[in-house]
Amino acid sequence: MNKTQFDAILDVLHTVLPFTAPADVCLSRYFKDHPKLGARDRAEIAETVFGLLRHLPRLKWACGDKAGVIDWMVAYWAAVEKRNLKELTAIFDARRMEQAKAYKAVRWDEAPLAVRAALPQWTVDAMLADGFDEAAVLETGRAMLQSAPLDLRANTLKMKREPVQTELAAQGIESVPTPFSPWGLRVTGKPGLSRLTLFKEGAFEVQDEGSQLLALLTGARRGQMIADFCAGAGGKTLAIGAMMQSSGSLYAFDISEKRLSNLKPRLARSGLSNVRPQLIASENDTKIKRLAGKMDAVLVDAPCSGLGTLRRNPDLKYRQSAQSVVELNAKQASILASASRLVKQGGRLVYATCSFLPSENRKIVDAFLAGHPEFQLVDVRELLAKDKVELALDGECMQLSPMQHGTDGFFAAVMQRT
Ligand SMILES: C[S@@+](CC[C@H](N)C(=O)[O-])C[C@H]1O[C@@H](n2cnc3c(N)ncnc32)[C@H](O)[C@@H]1O
Secondary structure, eight states: OOHHHHHHHHHHHHHHTTOSSOHHHHHHHHHHHOTTOOHHHHHHHHHHHHHHHHHHHHHHHHHOTTOOHHHHHHHIIIIISOOOGGGGTTTOOHHHHHHHHHHHTOOGGGSOHHHHTTOOHHHHHHHHHTTOOHHHHHHHHHHTTSOOOEEEEEOTTTOOHHHHHHHHHHTTOOEEEOSSOTTEEEESSOOOOTTSHHHHTTSEEEOOHHHHHHHHTTOOOTTOEEEETTOTTOHHHHHHHHHTTTOSEEEEEESOHHHHHHHHHHHHHHTOOSEEEEEOSSTTOHHHHHTTTOEEEEEEEOOOOOGGGTTTOTTHHHHOOHHHHHHHHHHHHHHHHHHHTTEEEEEEEEEEESOOOGGGTHHHHHHHHHHOTTEEEEOHHHHHHHTTOOOOOSSSSEEOOHHHHSSOOOEEEEEEEO
16 A cells, blocks of 8 residues: 555545445546556555445444544554555554554444444345344345456357357456356456457457346247346346347337447447337336237346445445335336336246345335236246256245355346236
8 A cells, every 4th residue: 555545545535425426437537537547556446445335334333423534444454454554654644553553453243233234224224124134134244245256248149158268268368157147257357358359349248147147037039029128238138139149129128318328339249130229218108008018028127226236336335225215116116017018928027126125126026916917926946947057046036146146136036927
């Protein structure tokens, strides 16, 4: 740790901590504005900012009410990272060094549950209200403190998984097949991938294994009509398009013009020609009504709290609240009901989120099924077994977690129109 890195971390934290913009956006902007920072400085800055965000509830507890950003940084290095304090003498005065020594002796086991789980109180309250016990809160909170692996999805329209792995190895990038997704590779370390010709030519996309499994659950096949209702920048659209081998029609709906425009370069790389991006005003847009009853499968990757991605986006736990989850719940129910109208007789409806809160997941599905007896829940375990995916799951729906599956915390329920 040197003074340049320390000052940069402090600057970035001052822009991130009001939580008015995503931390990764603030960080990218900072690096763009400071092009002279070297790769090692950037890595140290990013790791410390994200580490501090992950552990913030603990740091606030350890430092007390009157503390500020520098106190949290001292506590982070001393009590969480347990750095050799000598490393910090170039930056901190004697008073701060005394503080650092005191933080080193913090007893986390004496802290309240939310602090031990490194989650804000509202998240813990929501989890307890949703049926989590204390052990599950702790296990989930702690699992979300790890950094996430780097997963790729081979674009089988262009190249199968094994040759992608071989080509990457030839470039010095090691990877292993992901345990569940038939298209996934888990890369060692965090090498830059966007400069590779293999990437530019569309042989792979970066995509968490859990996200790949959501696409798999649509059961998309050649020649079908499929809708990705909340397509965003198209992570799952691209996977579904490859399953369809670029045949049939794949509608990519979203209300965000910006996100859909981010899909365009990815689509160009992918080689897919069956995707129809469609900007809609809301889930009740007339474009939806015209396609009612026509789709073989509809994926609803609903807007959600994103709590299942805390390994990648630790600031989300401060940017969401009990109130925002309630608002999301109403949106999720409305989107699911509207999207369901697209599904044809015998067709499949997949409801998914990247959250671990049952209020955003199973409760939305149960309420939908209660009001739509023409849909039946399908056991995800049977579908996955047919695809030869051996995944330990507790029920008919898929709830993935970093601790059990090594993926982000995705949820999916599959329903069929009878
Ligand atoms: C979880 S993100 C989708 C991520 C995307 N499927 C992917 O794999 O990259 C949820 C998306 O829902 C979109 N959305 C929000 N409200 C919507 C609505 N009423 N109808 C359709 N999409 C909506 C958001 O713009 C956002 O892109």
